[in-house]
Amino acid sequence: MSFCRRFSAVLPGIAALALAGAAHAVEPAAPVLPTYTAAYQPQTKDERGIWMEADEDERVLRDSVLLMRDEGLNAYVRQVLCREVGEDRCRSVRLYIVEVPQFNASMAPNGTMRVWTGLLLRVQNEAELASVLGHEFAHFELRHSLAGIKARRDAASLAAWIGVLSAGAANIGTGGAGNGSTLQLAVLGNYFKFSREQETAADLLGLQYMAKSPYDPAAASQIWQSIMAEADARSVARGLKPGREYKAAFFGTHPPSPERAAYLKAEADKLGKRGELRAQEYREAIRPFLPRLLAAQIRSNDFGGSEYLLQTLSATEGWTGDLLFARGELFRQRGNPRDLVTAADLFRDAIAKGYANPEAHRELGLSLMRGGQEADGKAALREYLKLKPDANDGNVIKMLVGS
Amino acid sequence: MMKNAFAAVCAVSLLSAGAASANSLVAPGAHSGVAKSSIATTSTGEWNKLSRTDGPGVEVWTRDGDSLNKVSFFGGIGGGLPIYRERNKKEAPLPKVTANMLLPDIPVLLESTYRSQYQVNKFSLESQDIVTIEGKQAIRFTYSFVRSDDEVERKGEAIGSIVKGKLFMVTYEAPAIYFFDKDLQDFRKMAETLKF
Numbered sequence: 025m026s027f028c029r030r031f032s033a034v035l036p037g038i039a040a041l042a043l044a045g046a047a048h049a050v051e052p053a054a055p056v057l058p059t060y061t062a063a064y065q066p067q068t069k070d071e072r073g074i075w076m077e078a079d080e081d082e083r084v085l086r087d088s089v090l091l092m093r094d095e096g097l098n099a100y101v102r103q104v105l106c107r108e109v110g111e112d113r114c115r116s117v118r119l120y121i122v123e124v125p126q127f128n129a130s131m132a133p134n135g136t137m138r139v140w141t142g143l144l145l146r147v148q149n150e151a152e153l154a155s156v157l158g159h160e161f162a163h164f165e166l167r168h169s170l171a172g173i174k175a176r177r178d179a180a181s182l183a184a185w186i187g188v189l190s191a192g193a194a195n196i197g198t199g200g201a202g203n204g205s206t207l208q209l210a211v212l213g214n215y216f217k218f219s220r221e222q223e224t225a226a227d228l229l230g231l232q233y234m235a236k237s238p239y240d241p242a243a244a245s246q247i248w249q250s251i252m253a254e255a256d257a258r259s260v261a262r263g264l265k266p267g268r269e270y271k272a273a274f275f276g277t278h279p280p281s282p283e284r285a286a287y288l289k290a291e292a293d294k295l296g297k298r299g300e301l302r303a304q305e306y307r308e309a310i311r312p313f314l315p316r317l318l319a320a321q322i323r324s325n326d327f328g329g330s331e332y333l334l335q336t337l338s339a340t341e342g343w344t345g346d347l348l349f350a351r352g353e354l355f356r357q358r359g360n361p362r363d364l365v366t367a368a369d370l371f372r373d374a375i376a377k378g379y380a381n382p383e384a385h386r387e388l389g390l391s392l393m394r395g396g397q398e399a400d401g402k403a404a405l406r407e408y409l410k411l412k413p414d415a416n417d418g419n420v421i422k423m424l425v426g427s
Numbered sequence: 428m429m430k431n432a433f434a435a436v437c438a439v440s441l442l443s444a445g446a447a448s449a450n451s452l453v454a455p456g457a458h459s460g461v462a463k464s465s466i467a468t469t470s471t472g473e474w475n476k477l478s479r480t481d482g483p484g485v486e487v488w489t490r491d492g493d494s495l496n497k498v499s500f501f502g503g504i505g506g507g508l509p510i511y512r513e514r515n516k517k518e519a520p521l522p523k524v525t526a527n528m529l530l531p532d533i534p535v536l537l538e539s540t541y542r543s544q545y546q547v548n549k550f551s552l553e554s555q556d557i558v559t560i561e562g563k564q565a566i567r568f569t570y571s572f573v574r575s576d577d578e579v580e581r582k583g584e585a586i587g588s589i590v591k592g593k594l595f596m597v598t599y600e601a602p603a604i605y606f607f608d609k610d611l612q613d614f615r616k617m618a619e620t621l622k623f
Contacts, residue, residue, distance in 0.1 A: 088578055089549065089573050089578060090549060125542075125548060323539045325539050325542070325543045357539065359525050359527075359532075390529055390532070416554050416555060417554075419557050420556065420557055420566055
């Protein structure tokens with residue numbers, strides 16, 4: 025169960041669709057938490073199968089080179105999860121932070137939770153992170169993977185039979201093929217509706233965790249507002265129509281984001297609780313990793329989304345050296361003449377604010393040289409070489425400086 | 428009649444598909460016009476040239492398959508163009524070459540392209556140096572990266588230059604375990620004879 029819309033990942037499994045989806049639909053969570061069973065073991069053949077697959081995936085994940093293994097960061101994210109769902113539930117989770125710059129988290133039926141670094145970059149406070157982790161835990165607690173596999177299998181056989189029957193009808197000239205396609209489409213639609221209902225159920229149970237946690241339930245809606253704003257910024261920068269990334273879709277596995285933000289807000293309001301956001305604590309915990317997370321984002325060739333993220337991050341604690349440097353990189357990489365001027369200003373601002381990384385002088389120098397200001401550019405590059413005499417690109421920079 | 432015509436069309440399609448998918452042998456010796464450009468080099472052993480093109484200005488050579496060892500030639504990619512064919516111009520556009528790029532911008536362009544096109548989430552630029560190719564300055568850089576689809580650690584070595592506003596580059600990439608070292612010396616000999 026994945027937090028964000030993973031349409032491309034779902035398409036290959038398009039044959040696996042369920043007409044029975046509506047029948048299996050999960051009811052919205054009750055206002056109290058379901059009884060939790062510690063050390064739950066799979067009960068049926070299907071469930072043992074998906075656990076076995078999840079165990080194998082986890083063995084591979086444990087050795088992945090993409091894991092961020094910093095103990096402090098892992099302990100911190102786990103602590104947020106434990107505050108959100110409670111210590112007893114938290115003990116059933118093995119949490120892995122994976123270096124992928126997109127916004128996502130997921131949870132496997134055996135208790136493997138994956139948190140992508142793109143999520144850590146995007147949430148503004150502990151409460152937002154907790155809402156996402158709680159949502160994923162809700163999928164786990166509601167055993168959605170098992171319901172999902174049953175729904176896919178039912179749909180796969182039904183869709184296959186419809187295909188066989190409609191092909192037979194076409195062969196004997198009844199014109200039934202069109203009807204078969206319509207029916208298959210209905211099966212597809214029902215399966216995705218089933219998936220969306222699971223997401224809603226997980227959202228609502230997630231809110232119940234938040235109600236019992238120290239966190240503010242309003243954060244669950246806020247994260248969706250931010251994700252939509254980022255998507256709009258990306259679309260606009262690419263000359264595309266805003267809203268295209270989260271509009272309602274027949275094949276959407278997740279509810280449309282505007283709808284999701286709205287019902288999460290309405291449900292959070294009903295709880296009548298104002299909890300903690302813990303924004304400052306979150307910033308402090310992430311700060312050592314921020315340059316790494318920002319570098320991956322800046323090099324993803326997403327000017328609009330990256331600029332939105334930087335503006336949002338700066339809103340909480342102002343333009344720090346890390347943020348100014350990242351923004352300078354963003355403009356330098358786009359590389360229009362005006363961008364190079366902006367980039368140079370941003371690097372100068374970072375240096376003026378005491379940003380100690382010698383790379384700021386390097387990037388300033390390269391921006392100026394590319395913009396035609398050779399003398400100033402060379403001066404900045406000389407400063408870089410002075411600050412970092414053992415730089416691994418020393419010879420390249422010396423060549424540019426002309427020494 | 429219609430049936431025969433249909434069969435003929437099918438046969439022609441199959442033949443042309445076969446021809447289109449055929450790779451060709453690159454014999455040891457001198458080669459010019461690589462990647463339909465002014466790139467020339469001399470190879471010391473046999474390679475296979477893939478018929479698949481990853482972009483209009485790209486040519487790929489391999490020995491054991493391009494996921495195991497791969498030499499990519501980028502033959503004069505002009506300003507405003509990406510180095511690879513974009514899979515999704517709208518949703519996942521690639522960064523473009525710019526005529527006023529500096530040599531240190533070349534590895535950044537490669538990294539950003541890989542992150543967008545191949546879901547490379549880990550890329551480390553390990554060394555950079557200056558080499559001279561026919562009197563023109565070029566950057567020689569080494570790097571390592573991991574693609575999300577197979578999570579294999581690969582190493583790379585590349586030489587790139589901007590000549591008359593166009594990007595010329597040759598990269599050698601292979602899994603860090605065994606394969607990278609296996610053909611590295613052959614690549615370096617090729618690199619020594621490189622002409623842009």
